[in-house]
Amino acid sequence: DTGVSQDPRHKITKRGQNVTFRCDPISEHNRLYWYRQTLGQGPEFLTYFQNEAQLEKSRLLSDRFSAERPKGSFSTLEIQRTEQGDSAMYLCASRFGLAITDTQYFGPGTRLTVL
């Protein structure tokens, strides 16, 4: 399977706990994106990487959120001290990045439930 993969697919946690999600982009894609999708809404942009550099962060990304992409391959999104409002689907996408018209390919998402 050469698509974008995300792990875990589902995560249930208690309020106040830390969680970490992983995204593996399509091989050779240098752009990687994180989005959050709440029920009944479209995805909202959180942040993106070009190789290992984090180039843009949304205001939605509070200081409890941190994302990394060491070595420009996989990426992790960590949420510290989770709150019930963090319950959402977290989507990862990647694109090749050489042409502005390159398509963003999405992964299956990680569904987070904060109790």
Next chain:
Amino acid sequence: AQTVTQSQPEMSVQEAETVTLSCTYDTSESDYYLFWYKQPPSRQMILVIRQEAYKQQNATENRFSVNFQKAAKSFSLKISDSQLGDAAMYFCAYRSADFGNEKLTFGTGTRLTIIP
């Protein structure tokens, strides 16, 4: 900031018939890209069709076509010969043409039901 509006939360169509999903957007930019993404139940989002704003010709992909009205800031998706596999959430999305402005801005989606 750009916004994308999908005013139809739900649509239904008889199998083999044609359906049109609406999308409007607001931007002050002259060059940008518009997309329709499909999100089947419990499956990942996939690109259906893309339109470059500088192209006057409407994009088509097999049974899917768009009606892009730049002056009206309207971007509707037409699905012809609807099939059961077309049932999904459909999201309209906007992206600036500026290099470095990478994010997609999505609408709230339209849930499409196909009636056998």
